[in-house]
Amino acid sequence: MSKYTEDDLREELKTKEYEYGFFTDIESETFPIGLNEDIVRAISKKKEEPEWMTEWRLDAFKVWKEMTEPEWANVHYKKPNFQAIAYYSAPVAVDPNKTLDDVDPDLLAMYKKLGISVDEQKKMNNVAMDIVVDSVSVATTFKKTLSEKGIIFMSISEAIKEHPELVRKYIGTIVPTKDNFYAALNSAVFSDGSFCYIPKGVKCPMELSTYFRINQGGTGQFERTLLIADEGSYVSYLEGCTAPSRDENQLHAAVVELIAMDDAEIKYSTVQNWYPGNAEGKGGVYNFVTKRGLCEKNAKISWTQVETGSAVTWKYPSCILKGDNSVGEFYSIAVTNNYQQADTGTKMIHLGKNTKSTIISKGISAGKSQNSYRGLVQIGSRADNARNFSQCDSLLMGNECGAHTFPYIEAKNKSAMIEHEATTSKIGEDQIFYCNQRGIDTEKAIALIVNGFSKDVLNKLPMEFAVEAQKLLEISLEGSVG
């Protein structure tokens, strides 16, 4: 009888290289390594920013210098040397008037390899993309269709120049510069990112999407995203990442701020697939992200994330439910394999009356990985009739991985109703054999079981993203039979 042993699996895992692990040689202009006031000024100058922005960055830098890295998360890694990182890298010769046809052919080839043909996206997917490659946006599409509705969708660098009043009014209001170590760092040195404004009463006619990508060796990535949905508007925003293979650890510290004004709705979906490191736990991206949204009256923010990449993930997309009747949702699938570590979850801060939040977290651990859910549900004293439902499910594959759940609840209002459910299960040999007996091989069986486990969250993703996410789950867990 043919046997597929643990050893076979281990061998297969070792030889399985990161799908998107290649490096495209594009001429880049990189600043000297290290961080000081001059570098912060230089970044700001390079981007031709107004004085207020430069000052804002410098203030953030001062705050950051006084802060220390947080250590409360259930992750263990060698701390990055922040003076050994280059804080700015841009593909050279960016011309704002340039069209897609003028884009570096190497870059376009790279997108193809990733399956992100911009042309195809343009024609077929009805998705406007603001592509961030190494810090600077080089292509923006669908701008015209959007501008007809008064929607502003551009890189944040452009927005600082073209809509300074909006950026200045809202940047740092949801995630203050001193919020945490990484947010402060990002505020000082953010390279680029996306800006989006949906005017009053406008339903954005298409899914807005960005693809982030780390390319230049040793370059930190510090994206900054600011999304404002004015009263009664609606937008669905997709964010997906892949990163090329690299040996030294790469730092990624993004900040995302969402503002949903009265009666507005924001759906923010992420597929994160940064390089997770190799089978021995060498390399991989450090992903320290601060994502937060504010809901005014009757507003709704929905975070959906599929996290399969990064060596270390530290990420808690949160909702501040300030307005009465506002709704916050968090749907998450986090997959860890080999030596990956993820500490992820959400914070639901209920301030308004009749506020509601839902948390569904699905953690899948394989190999020697550690996967933690950390969530806070906070009910303020004036938040009458607040409701929360949390469900945290963990699926284990093999005997060497770990799943952890850290739910925190702080309720200061007696009318609050908070429910928490948690399960832990393991993919069993009996389940695999049952599938095998029906003609389904072991790899496919695991994909089927994992997809079933993740279904509640996958269903929340926009259709085309859900298919991609399903594939990612399969790729991430290939060969990791328990």
Add this chain to the structure above:
Amino acid sequence: MLKINNLHASIEDKAILKGINLEVKAGEVHAIMGPNGSGKSTLASVIAGKEEYEVTEGNILLEGEDIDELAAEERAHKGVFLSFQYPVEIPGVSVTNFMKTAINETRKAKGLEDMPAKDMLKMIREKSELLEIDRKFLSRSLNEGFSGGEKKRNEIFQMAMLEPKLAILDETDSGLDIDALRIVANGVNKLKSKDNAVIVITHYQRLLDHIVPDFVHVLYNGKIVKSGGKELAHELEAKGYDWIKEEVDA
């Protein structure tokens, strides 16, 4: 169809099957009976290719081909089907999705394209009617929260969908009430043809009133100790297994 020669199998160095010889021809129904712990379910698992069992001697031929080296899914592709005694739950995977995956994986192994959705739907409709299955049932998570009877009916529904050459029904009657038993047995009878074969593993005569066997074998202590026609099942029902044990142990 199936020929088993001097089959010895063990799990964790404990010998369970100690020299099984059995031949099942196309168009035949064989019943395997025997007391608890005699090795009935092990025999089913070994034929289906469960990895935990090690074949230490002998072989299994399916249509003349030695299947010893084949993985469980490859045996399934060749038409071996096992109706499980304890079907497992797979949360979040609907019966329909599971069947679609199973059928298309089998087709893929044979170099065929996926079954067109239209054909799949038609087949699901026909087979669910055959087993008197409510369509709502098909969208439920596989075996999750199913009653004992629903689980078994679902097994036979899968058998109907996969159209195996050799179907092994492992204690399909356990947990069934009399109506469910009739439905399941009718289903099996309708699926029976001159080109396929069925092995029914059971403790009791009652299933064999509905699915009438051509041959009855008694398994005891890892060996087939007695074979006969359907009247043997009646004799066992009347007299129990003790007389056989005495015969063998004497």
